[in-house]
Amino acid sequence: MPTKRQTLKGTGFIHMQGFNLVEVLIALIIMSVGMLGIAGLYVYSMQAGRTSLFRHQAVTLAGDVADRIRANPRAVGAYALAGANNNCVAGGIDCTPAAMAANDIFLWQQQAVDTLPTGAVAVVFRDAVVPLPPTYEITVSWTEPGQNMSYSITIPVSPI
Secondary structure, eight states, rough: OOOOOEETTTOOEEEEEEEEEHHHHHHHHHHHHHHHHHHHHHHHHHHHHHHHHHHHHHHHHHHHHHHHHHHHSSSSSSSSSSSOOOTTTTTTOOOOOOHHHHHHHHHHHHHHHHHHHOEEEEEEEEEETTSOOOOEEEEEEEEEEEEOOOEEEEEEEEEO
């Protein structure tokens, strides 16, 4: 706002209109604090989005191996063993159910390493007493970058 000088009659004082430097500095400080708050919220939302992506990938990995377990019901307990690259999928080899389970676990572990930071996966076989069916317990875990927290997702799976 432009400054305008007006002389008050008979007083000799000049009445000024407009903004002074102190008002401008106070307005600048208030806007700076607001912008810092917005920047902090932006960083927090980026971290939350990254965590959400990792959780989605972990649930997808757990669902993938659960589907593989259900698709290969004759490999009872073999999914809890170590994985091995048996070329069952790409090699056109006729694999046994146990070899297919080892190949599935190998591929699954590779996917976990590729998609999750310090991703680790584990399958535990729980052989139940009759009449209960045996179950698998699938655990996917990872550590968030820049944090000391580890996350894990565990789901039970009953083969068909």
